[in-house]
Amino acid sequence: SQQGEEDPQALSIQEGENATMNCSYKTSINNLQWYRQNSGRGLVHLILIRSNEREKHSGRLRVTLDTSKKSSSLLITASRAADTASYFCATSGGSNYKLTFGKGTLLTVNP
Amino acid sequence: DAMVIQNPRYQVTQFGKPVTLSCSQTLNHNVMYWYQQKSSQAPKLLFHYYDKDFNNEADTPDNFQSRRPNTSFCFLDIRSPGLGDAAMYLCATSRSLRQSKETQYFGPGTRLLVL
Numbered sequence: 001s002q003q004g005e006e007d008p009q010a011l012s013i014q015e016g017e018n019a020t021m022n023c024s025y026k027t028s029i030n031n032l033q034w035y036r037q038n039s040g041r042g043l044v045h046l047i048l049i050r051s052n053e054r055e056k057h058s059g060r061l062r063v064t065l066d067t068s069k070k071s072s073s074l075l076i077t078a079s080r081a082a083d084t085a086s087y088f089c090a091t092s093g094g095s096n097y098k099l100t101f102g103k104g105t106l107l108t109v110n111p
Numbered sequence: 112d113a114m115v116i117q118n119p120r121y122q123v124t125q126f127g128k129p130v131t132l133s134c135s136q137t138l139n140h141n142v143m144y145w146y147q148q149k150s151s152q153a154p155k156l157l158f159h160y161y162d163k164d165f166n167n168e169a170d171t172p173d174n175f176q177s178r179r180p181n182t183s184f185c186f187l188d189i190r191s192p193g194l195g196d197a198a199m200y201l202c203a204t205s206r207s208l209r210q211s212k213e214t215q216y217f218g219p220g221t222r223l224l225v226l
Contacts, residue, residue, distance in 0.1 A: 033214060042115075042201055042217035043154070088153065099215060101153040 006089060006105040014110050019076045021105040023089035024069075030092050032065055032072050033099065037086045046074075046087075079109045114138070115218035117202050123224045124192050132187040132221045134202030142208055143185040144215065145177060146201040154201055160185060161208055189223075197225045 007022045023032070031050045035043040049056045049065045049072065056063045062075040076083055086104040115136045124130040134143065142161050146154040158167045160179040174196070176188040189196055199222050203215040 035217075040199075040220070040222065042117075042219045043203075043215075044217065045214040048214055098156055101155075103151070103153045 006087070006102045008105060009103070010106045010108070012108040012110065013079055015079060015081055017079055017109075019079050019083070019107055019109070021074045021087050021107070023072045023074070023102055025072075025089075025091050025102075026070065028093050029067070032063075033090045033092075034061075034063060034072075034074050035088045035090060035101075037088065037104070039085070043088065076107075079107075081109050081111045083107060084109050115202055115204055115216050117200075117218035117221050119221060120219060121222050121224070123226060124189075125226050126194065127191045130189050130192055130223065132189075132200050132202075132223070134185045134187070134218055135183050136185075136202075136204045136216075136218075137183070138204055138206075138216060139182060140204035140206050140216070141182075142205045143179060144203040144205075145175075145185070145187050146203065147196075148199045148201055148220075150198075157187070192223070192225045194225050197223055199223075 005024050013019050029051050031048055033048045034046040036046055037043045047058050047061055047063050049063050051067055060077045065072045086106050088101050088104045090099040090101045092099050118133050144159040145157045147157055148154040156168050157171045157175055158177050174190050178186045199220045201220045202218040205213045205215045207213055
């Protein structure tokens with residue numbers, strides 16, 4: 001299975017702090033994506049990093065990918081209460097069309 | 112705005128009573144997906160349509176069926192809902208199946224409660 005595993009399962013921080021979430025996976029991938037899900041809502045795509053990329057930025061988001069360790073991290077800088085959500089990594093690999101999601105990290109940003 | 116729409120947002124059904132969830136998209140994407148997400152779990156792909164071609168995941172129960180009458184609409188039919196089918200059902204779209212380049216666009220989900 002390519003399923004990603006996020007770490008930690010839950011993270012609680014204060015507004016203004018940085019939040020780091022990690023994802024590990026098992027097999028080779030084409031890309032790794034991060035999605036956000038607000039409580040009771042659908043998923044929103046945040047960022048995609050290809051297997052030949054090591055780091056990618058988008059606004060306050062920074063994603064790294066280490067294919068040798070089969071791991072990725074998502075850093076949210078200067079967090080806001082509105083960043084409170086679950087964050088999922090998802091992988092696809094080979095000829096597999098599927099996105100396989102991890103179980104997610106629940107981030108709570110306290111005002 | 113272009114988007115993925117799911118109706119209803121909440122659906123209550125009785126044990127064994129067929130139920131249909133609907134999804135529509137204005138993105139004109141070729142691929143539509145249905146996921147099941149149980150509480151505090153990862154979304155699990157049930158099946159997808161590439162245009163009119165239906166692709167069922169190997170572990171999707173026969174109780175779950177889908178229809179895609181046109182590009183814009185896709186339905187999830189649960190023939191005989193059991194208590195274990197209570198979950199959030201997410202519809203998603205993508206332009207193609209080339210996951211190396213494509214992202215998926217999700218609807219807000221329908222939360223199904225089975226009594």
